[in-house]
Amino acid sequence: MTRRCLLVNPWIHDFAAYDYWLKPLGLLQLGGILRALGVEVTLVDCLNPRPQAGLKDPFVKVPPRRWGGHGKFPRTPVAAPSPLRGLGRPYARYGISPLFFRELLRRVPRPDAVFVTSSMTYWYPGVREAISEIRAHFGGVPVVLGGVYATLCPVHARTCGADLVLPGPVEDHLDLLLGEVLDLQVCLPFDPADLDALPYPAWDLLGYPDQLPLLTSRGCPYGCTYCASRHLYPFFRRRNPAGVLKEIRHWAERLKVRHFSVYDDAFLVAPETTALPLLEEIKNLPDGLFFHCPNGLHLREITPQIARALREANFATLRLGFETADRRRQRDTGGKASSEDLARAVAYLREAGYDGNEIGVYCLCGLPGQSAAEVRETIDLVRSLGARPIVAEYSPIPGTTLWEEALAASPYPLAEEPLFQNNTLLPCRGPDLTDETYAELKRRARQSRHPVGA
Template sequence: MNPSHAPHILLVNPWIHDFAAYDFWANPLGLLTLGGILRHHGARVSYLDCLDRFHPSSASRPSPSARCGRGPYLKTVIAKPPGLEDIPRNYCRYGIDPDWFRRDLSAMDPPDLVLVTSLMTYWYPGARETIAAVRSIHPQVPVVLGGIYATLCTDHARRTCGADRVVVGPGEGAILPLAAEMTGWSPTPRFDPQDLDSLPRAAMDLASRLVHVPLLTSRGCPFQCAYCASHRLQPRMMRRSPRSVVAEIEYWHRHHGVRDFAFYDDALLVDAERHIIPLLEGIIAAGMDVRFHTPNALHIREITLPLARLMRRAGFHTIRLGLETTAFERRQSMDRKVNEDEFLRTIGHLKAAGFNAGQVGAYLLAGLPGQDVTGVENSIAVVKQAGVTPVIAHYTPIPHTPMWDDAVAASRYDLASDPIFTNNAIFPCQSETFSWEVLTRLKQLAGH
């Protein structure tokens, strides 16, 4: 293309292939942040969301206000991947009909570059199918894959997914040089990737219907838990100013009518006096009728009674706590985030601030290497006795984390051979065959 002409760049959020998937305030924030940068510099940006619950062709589009913006994806049963045929559950493509996607892609002007994101490592078949669908319509257009799977399983992605390029790590600093290389268009950068306040607003408005907006007020995490890849994905802790976050919330609420916001931070409450407290005070002062949700879990020991009261006044609606286990005497090998007294004290603060059991949930990891089911059942009982909701979080073995070698040794699958075997829905680190009865019992105990 002519270097003086801004390109047409297409963003694509791929299908999910899995045994289970649900929209818990999920948005491809990284991809749409790149879209905001490209649009800010003059590119024409389009967006196709293979997970779109509100697609115009859907016969049963949900109400935007239902479940605070959450909801089930459309799904179609598909063949199970090789090696998982013995799992007694349906395996599905979650998202829109592939014919709708190809029709939408054919109807738009041909793009000069296609950017596809990726999330869970074992969701790569959905990314691969998405890239193949793009190729079927525009075989000559370059396709770039980025995101979490691309970063954690780079060699596998390069061999498997069919993209022209696999980008590793945060894309903000790489996107303009990449666009220049792929299209010949080379604008002068008007932001600093190391200054989060300078990033243009994410292109959330490209969604067919905007029912919830993700918020990332910081990147990175000071903790290095054995089961988590946060430090690998974002080694450096970076923060936005509270003022810029409040301005973003006001923009989406007042200009687009968004009421539900989900914090994606890994360490939202750390250094509270300089970060979350002024942020909450700014939200309260703005007088907005909004709801906040914390699907990424909050650090328990950071919650004081004054902070809990501020969270309540600001509109926090769904609280998820990173408890992981109540076997406190054995958790040193996993993390050092909380002890029993801190957990119970925090529950007391949240209750005193006015949060009820339905709003507060504690994540409990199930399926850890060497973990006994009895330990999970005991943790469920402790959380219920504390008066909040136990939320079972299935452990996903993640490459490059300290727990990875233990996971590989414990698994009945060859985890290192294919990310498909790390699917947390099948309890891959159990040595015995998947048991639907065990999973059902845990769900019943937790009240799911």
């Protein structure tokens, strides 16, 4: 008997949210795997305000999309959850209306299981709301929760109403999902440990492939103290460049995708293995494909050859992971990059033809023990090198090396309440990083835009 599964990408509840190349990659990877096994798969995407199942959401306006495949989400003010109420900041649900969600659920044939994904830990209220709606509609159908939040906060995630919380990569749970949840006795036609053998994500279910994410590797060989990559993926594994290229061609032809976002944590690390051969081949693809790197690139790997290859392969959005100009903190957080590495990388990228505004450099702000002066110095250094500083507020993440320090530095109960892990709260800031100083730093970074061509 054919099994049916429903995939749900839940809402975001936050003070602010913007769709920066955000797509539910893990959930649709699961969809691709299930389909390859003959399971019927449907998607309900709370973050997609465009028509779904041929229906329009009459309660929200569809915001325009920007070149490259990003844009605003529909925003509906909602009451902040009680732990955040005292802050007096407006809070909202981003995505479709709950009434439309219910209507979409009504259209879905009763599934054998519902799979819900999760992203930022502090977005769990959207997960909880989605699961409660699913339960009300499909009482008795098992609901399984996975994703980043489920992996980083598995105990807390059990309070969201799912029958099963499965932390970690979905491939680790296939025996359980197929055998126990779906009662399906199948032999996997691929090796789940081989990234090149996994079926493609079921992107055709998405309905608006204005850009699609690519993952050429999992994990990162660096162990930066603020980052959860090691915890999410303990081993650094890469795909074969030929396989990635084939996937790019597939989506460009099948879904007419023109923009791809690279989600890797370490795309450029050891570039001769994947990135360089891939970039060389991308150059030979038909014109009009663009690539975006919203996740910080390792700047030590940027050589003149890599810089030219990125440019020639139409890598239009670059974000470099610099984080701080403070030498001691550079070393103490993992030694990923020095100020000299930044200077070299920016110079090579400029030589390769990138405009200063196209080279976005992440500057972490609000790390435990970090002064406002350090952030200012970092912004100024980036600016002086001819690149664009981007302030990235620190989000304390369970399981990271910096977690204990974060707990000690924060006035909030970060461990008990993931809502306080929200980067926009600057939950670990020191006393000198007042709201006014933070606003001044943001202005300073914004004003750092260079005249075009400079």
